[in-house]
Amino acid sequence: MESTDTPDLPAAGDAASHAAGPGFGRLLQRYLLPVGLCDTPSGDLFAERAALEHNKQILRRWMPHYAKVHTVLAGSLLTVCTGAHASEVPGWVVAAAAITTVGELALAITFGCIALVLRLGRD
Numbered sequence: 001m002e003s004t005d006t007p008d009l010p011a012a013g014d015a016a017s018h019a020a021g022p023g024f025g026r027l028l029q030r031y032l033l034p035v036g037l038c039d040t041p042s043g044d045l046f047a048e049r050a051a052l053e054h055n056k057q058i059l060r061r062w063m064p065h066y067a068k069v070h071t072v073l074a075g076s077l078l079t080v081c082t083g084a085h086a087s088e089v090p091g092w093v094v095a096a097a098a099i100t101t102v103g104e105l106a107l108a109i110t111f112g113c114i115a116l117v118l119r120l121g122r123d
Contacts, residue, residue, distance in 0.1 A: 034059070034066055034111075056118065063115035070111055074104035 022030075029035055037058050041051035080086070081097045 032066075032069065034062060037062060059114070060118045063111055063118055067108060067111040067115050070104055070108035074101060074108045077101040077104055 038055040039051050041048035041055075043051075077097055078101050081094060081101055086094055
């Protein structure tokens with residue numbers, strides 16, 4: 001057998017592949033969206049209540065972050081759409097940026113309202 005300089009890469013399902021860390025897409029998804037933050041409640045009534053309380057604490061901690069991120073993204077996209085150079089680019093580019101801006105505004109408002117409700121609605 002010939003030796004090569006390239007190391008063997010673990011298969012996608014191996015535990016060693018997860019030890020290297022998540023990929024860029026997974027990190028970007030985690031930074032932009034609250035995916036995988038909450039635990040699924042299971043077990044008896046007390047375990048379910050404890051899981052729900054834990055989920056509320058996590059959401060109280062992270063929802064302001066997601067609201068800030070999407071507010072900054074919406075503001076920067078709105079600046080791009082309405083900036084001085086917006087009239088110099090093709091219309092389809094401005095339309096695509098406007099659609100993205102509307103989505104970012106919706107996410108910023110949604111996450112901001114959730115953060116506000118979680119902050120004000122202490123049990």
